[in-house]
Amino acid sequence: MTSRDGFQWTPETGLAQGVPSIGVISPPTKISTSSATYDVIVVGGGYAGLTATRDLTIAGLRVLLVEARDRIGGRSWSSNIGDYPFEMGGTWVHWGQPHVWREISRYNMRTELEESFDFSRGVNHFQLRTTQSTSIMSHEEEDNILAAGLERFVNVDGAMGRKIIPFPHDAFHVPEARRYDEMSAQDRVSEIASSLTPNERASLESFILLCSCGTLETTSFLELLHWWALCGYSYRGCMASLISYKFKGGQSTFAIKFFIEALATGKLSYVFNSPVSSISDRGDKVTLTTRDGHQYTGARLVSTIPLNVLNSVSFDPPLGTQRATATNIGHVNQCVKVHAEISSKDMRSWTGVSYPFNKLMYGIGDGTTPSGNTHIVCFGGFNNHIHPEEDINETKKAVESMAPGNMDVKRLVFHNWSKDEFSKGAWFFSPPRLLSTSLDAMRARHGNIVFASSDWAIGWRGFIDGAIEEGTRAAMTVKGELQPAPVPRSYL
Amino acid sequence: MTSRDGFQWTPETGLAQGVPSIGVISPPTKISTSSATYDVIVVGGGYAGLTATRDLTIAGLRVLLVEARDRIGGRSWSSNIGDYPFEMGGTWVHWGQPHVWREISRYNMRTELEESFDFSRGVNHFQLRTTQSTSIMSHEEEDNILAAGLERFVNVDGAMGRKIIPFPHDAFHVPEARRYDEMSAQDRVSEIASSLTPNERASLESFILLCSCGTLETTSFLELLHWWALCGYSYRGCMASLISYKFKGGQSTFAIKFFIEALATGKLSYVFNSPVSSISDRGDKVTLTTRDGHQYTGARLVSTIPLNVLNSVSFDPPLGTQRATATNIGHVNQCVKVHAEISSKDMRSWTGVSYPFNKLMYGIGDGTTPSGNTHIVCFGGFNNHIHPEEDINETKKAVESMAPGNMDVKRLVFHNWSKDEFSKGAWFFSPPRLLSTSLDAMRARHGNIVFASSDWAIGWRGFIDGAIEEGTRAAMTVKGELQPAPVPRSYL
Numbered sequence: 001m002t003s004r005d006g007f008q009w010t011p012e013t014g015l016a017q018g019v020p021s022i023g024v025i026s027p028p029t030k031i032s033t034s035s036a037t038y039d040v041i042v043v044g045g046g047y048a049g050l051t052a053t054r055d056l057t058i059a060g061l062r063v064l065l066v067e068a069r070d071r072i073g074g075r076s077w078s079s080n081i082g083d084y085p086f087e088m089g090g091t092w093v094h095w096g097q098p099h100v101w102r103e104i105s106r107y108n109m110r111t112e113l114e115e116s117f118d119f120s121r122g123v124n125h126f127q128l129r130t131t132q133s134t135s136i137m138s139h140e141e142e143d144n145i146l147a148a149g150l151e152r153f154v155n156v157d158g159a160m161g162r163k164i165i166p167f168p169h170d171a172f173h174v175p176e177a178r179r180y181d182e183m184s185a186q187d188r189v190s191e192i193a194s195s196l197t198p199n200e201r202a203s204l205e206s207f208i209l210l211c212s213c214g215t216l217e218t219t220s221f222l223e224l225l226h227w228w229a230l231c232g233y234s235y236r237g238c239m240a241s242l243i244s245y246k247f248k249g250g251q252s253t254f255a256i257k258f259f260i261e262a263l264a265t266g267k268l269s270y271v272f273n274s275p276v277s278s279i280s281d282r283g284d285k286v287t288l289t290t291r292d293g294h295q296y297t298g299a300r301l302v303s304t305i306p307l308n309v310l311n312s313v314s315f316d317p318p319l320g321t322q323r324a325t326a327t328n329i330g331h332v333n334q335c336v337k338v339h340a341e342i343s344s345k346d347m348r349s350w351t352g353v354s355y356p357f358n359k360l361m362y363g364i365g366d367g368t369t370p371s372g373n374t375h376i377v378c379f380g381g382f383n384n385h386i387h388p389e390e391d392i393n394e395t396k397k398a399v400e401s402m403a404p405g406n407m408d409v410k411r412l413v414f415h416n417w418s419k420d421e422f423s424k425g426a427w428f429f430s431p432p433r434l435l436s437t438s439l440d441a442m443r444a445r446h447g448n449i450v451f452a453s454s455d456w457a458i459g460w461r462g463f464i465d466g467a468i469e470e471g472t473r474a475a476m477t478v479k480g481e482l483q484p485a486p487v488p489r490s491y492l
Numbered sequence: 493m494t495s496r497d498g499f500q501w502t503p504e505t506g507l508a509q510g511v512p513s514i515g516v517i518s519p520p521t522k523i524s525t526s527s528a529t530y531d532v533i534v535v536g537g538g539y540a541g542l543t544a545t546r547d548l549t550i551a552g553l554r555v556l557l558v559e560a561r562d563r564i565g566g567r568s569w570s571s572n573i574g575d576y577p578f579e580m581g582g583t584w585v586h587w588g589q590p591h592v593w594r595e596i597s598r599y600n601m602r603t604e605l606e607e608s609f610d611f612s613r614g615v616n617h618f619q620l621r622t623t624q625s626t627s628i629m630s631h632e633e634e635d636n637i638l639a640a641g642l643e644r645f646v647n648v649d650g651a652m653g654r655k656i657i658p659f660p661h662d663a664f665h666v667p668e669a670r671r672y673d674e675m676s677a678q679d680r681v682s683e684i685a686s687s688l689t690p691n692e693r694a695s696l697e698s699f700i701l702l703c704s705c706g707t708l709e710t711t712s713f714l715e716l717l718h719w720w721a722l723c724g725y726s727y728r729g730c731m732a733s734l735i736s737y738k739f740k741g742g743q744s745t746f747a748i749k750f751f752i753e754a755l756a757t758g759k760l761s762y763v764f765n766s767p768v769s770s771i772s773d774r775g776d777k778v779t780l781t782t783r784d785g786h787q788y789t790g791a792r793l794v795s796t797i798p799l800n801v802l803n804s805v806s807f808d809p810p811l812g813t814q815r816a817t818a819t820n821i822g823h824v825n826q827c828v829k830v831h832a833e834i835s836s837k838d839m840r841s842w843t844g845v846s847y848p849f850n851k852l853m854y855g856i857g858d859g860t861t862p863s864g865n866t867h868i869v870c871f872g873g874f875n876n877h878i879h880p881e882e883d884i885n886e887t888k889k890a891v892e893s894m895a896p897g898n899m900d901v902k903r904l905v906f907h908n909w910s911k912d913e914f915s916k917g918a919w920f921f922s923p924p925r926l927l928s929t930s931l932d933a934m935r936a937r938h939g940n941i942v943f944a945s946s947d948w949a950i951g952w953r954g955f956i957d958g959a960i961e962e963g964t965r966a967a968m969t970v971k972g973e974l975q976p977a978p979v980p981r982s983y984l
Contacts (some may be wrong), residue, residue, distance in 0.1 A: 095590060095951070096587075108965075111665075167605070233728075473598075
């Protein structure tokens with residue numbers, strides 16, 4: 001099936017909107033009557049919503065899943081083009097990410113991962129282009145440069161951040177951590193700038209912007225420390241956890257498992273292509289109204305609507321002040337992720353940074369397509385933002401400029417997350433002060449409405465893991481309320 | 493409630509068998525009729541059995557849990573003595589252990605962990621006693637010595653084991669890994685012995701034996717490489733993952749969550765104090781007979797009986813040859829774990845190795861009891877084996893000899909895992925060749941019987957995480973068979 005989401009360009013076909021994905025659900029509706037009352041309405045079919053839906057239906061509750069798009073996966077989905085999976089959003093997973101790995105293990109998909117990097121043949125180098133110079137170096141030198149910069153960046157406590165964030169799944173465990181949420185990445189870079197070589201600084205800054213896809217000024221230093229802690233307080237841990245391991249078949253082969261399992265319970269109804277207009281909690285039940293005027297009611301509602309679009313839905317009673325403020329501030333990630341198929345087989349082992357002058361700043365060889373082309377994935381962000389479909393020649397040039405002379409572009413594939421009205425951005429990344437002021441508010445319930453999103457997860461916030469963490473939490477909360485069971489006192 | 497398991501000694505009371513635990517289930521039986529047929533019989537109430545039981549009852553299946561002991565938890569349980577939790581078996585957990593951490597997150601127990609080590613005050617040193625000498629050094633020196641030895645030990649590929657085990661949750665991903673299962677820890681120590689100082693060697697060997705609690709000759713080198721890979725290929729990762737973080741309230745506060753959740757479904761029956769005599773699979777159903785002659789039948793049976801005692805139960809049809817062989821070989825872990833309360837507050841920050849002459853070899857300050865005593869935990873193994881209750885003075889001396897003059901023992905607490913007829917050993921640790929020949933056979937089903945134990949987990953084998961991994965797998969398998977649901981072809 002072809003989703004409305006995503007874009008593809010080839011020299012032959014030009015630009016076309018919509019790409020195929022096994023995450024597209026057809027028929028898009030499975031519902032008995034339009035006025036049924038459900039135990040739970042789950043809004044959103046990304047990993048948070050899929051997890052909540054699955055857990056609740058397994059527990060025997062009658063769930064209606066309402067999704068604005070024509071597909072599952074939210075900000076993580078893959079497109080199969082020419083029998084090759086292009087990851088349109090969230091991609092990489094790791095066994096140190098507990099919630100996602102538990103699911104990979106549970107669905108027996110442990111051996112369905114592969115490494116993005118393959119340095120076994122070809123150019124096997126790192127190309128660092130800055131305003132001043134272009135350097136070609138080994139991947140070992142690449143590691144050394146970035147590790148040196150990063151370690152200086154995070155080492156605020158003489159213990160590589162371990163004293164500030166000793167429990168990565170409890171980032172505010174040490175009260176002093178809040179101080180670092182007052183700082184931007186720019187603030188911290190300025191503190192250590194005199195100790196960095198130009199290449200170290202360009203490498204560090206582009207890595208930071210690869211994480212946040214904001215600007216250095218709008219990136220919370222604390223959230224970077226939090227990522228670092230989650231990754232085991234090491235550069236190698238960061239590389240392994242953030243950008244190394246992906247599904248051979250693409251993210252949608254994973255997401256569909258949740259959906260199929262929920263469907264198999266016989267407890268799942270769903271409506272796709274149904275953006276939500278308003279949600280009204282009347283105390284005894286919650287009523288959801290779609291833009292096209294359908295109404296559904298449930299005893300509880302799980303909203304997985306992302307932070308950046310939560311204010312596009314009308315809530316009655318209205319959301320609390322702190323949550324509303326957080327939503328209006330929003331997170332800062334405006335990632336531009338562009339896949340390119342290029343003819344050079346040798347570029348499979350290439351990595352590159354072109355910063356800060358280029359419209360894309362970070363790229364790696366990510367695979368080889370069935371036709372023998374090399375698949376390159378490139379990232380840009382808000383620091384030098386483009387809408388890749390608006391000027392496809394500019395986008396193509398930005399790819400070419402990552403490695404001049406070596407990027408013979410045969411195909412481009414991308415999703416414009418910034419213009420996507422159902423996400424208005426990519427994975428969550430916090431600006432300064434948002435977390436320390438608003439994390440609790442973002443996590444709080446609102447009457448019969450429970451909010452679940454990776455955007456306010458505790459652990460791997462902004463990751464697929466965080467979405468599953470949150471879907472799990474929402475299901476536990478709702479299940480505990482709708483299926484209370486007396487337990488003999490002796491067990492409590 | 494007081495369990496029959498465990499021992500306690502104080503100068504005032506002498507030795508007494510049985511210690512209190514919130515893991516003891518009372519009343520010990522909840523069952524409607526003795527001849528009911530269940531969907532699933534789960535044998536064993538450790539984490540594998542608890543996980544399978546919980547997941548299956550949540551899915552609406554009628555489960556009978558049959559447990560030989562008077563308590564849940566299997567090889568992981570805590571005793572509350574004087575309002576302080578002594579961990580009788582499996583203790584430490586980490587957020588890099590995906591299955592256990594998912595549960596900790598799901599039960600909202602993330603902030604109920606604490607660190608075992610506290611180097612903030614007191615002696616703050618490492619005491620290394622070998623046959624040749626006694627050294628007192630800083631914990632930093634302790635780290636350096638062990639890290640140096642360990643890194644040489646695991647570095648078989650010039651990449652710290654990363655090339656041999658690139659996927660820790662798929663240890664045989666690289667075929668060459670099998671070669672290292674042919675080797676014992678002794679074989680590998682011999683290869684690198686000339687490069688080790690006496691202190692490095694004693695520190696390395698005692699650490700290896702702390703992991704396996706066998707002998708160097710009976711410890712698979714591959715399984716140590718596997719642990720190393722799981723711990724992120726680093727010494728710091730090992731310390732963090734293996735021996736740092738525990739539940740403030742003890743393991744049984746965690747295990748009981750699974751039991752209560754299963755009970756709350758209304759689908760759970762259980763019989764404690766019911767050792768199994770035989771299990772017979774008649775094709776359409778499985779019949780279990782207890783030692784006291786009760787019979788129970790189910791459509792499926794999940795056996796979590798540990799490897800080392802699987803041959804104490806009669807199976808009809810008999811177990812396959814390879815599984816039977818593996819069971820008769822068994823794993824090698826004969827851990828002797830002895831808790832001591834001592835009067836010195838300063839010893840809270842002590843760690844020590846006394847090796848190879850002492851009956852206990854490894855100890856750390858693990859807490860401060862409500863009465864202000866320091867809690868020390870000591871480990872021994874099969875290399876110098878004792879049954880701690882048989883000669884309590886010898887046991888006390890072995891504790892005292894860890895730090896002569898500083899161990900004023902006020903209380904001893906322990907569980908004799910070697911004599912425990914329901915485990916015959918502690919956590920799984922593989923001898924050479926067992927995994928490469930028998931892991932698949934140990935994991936295989938046997939008609940309507942599914943086998944689930946951390947002993948043959950894929951990832952954190954031998955850990956609580958592995959038990960949950962396996963309980964999850966068993967529940968998925970059984971659920972998929974007993975609740976098959978047609979799924980529209982378009983989703984497959």
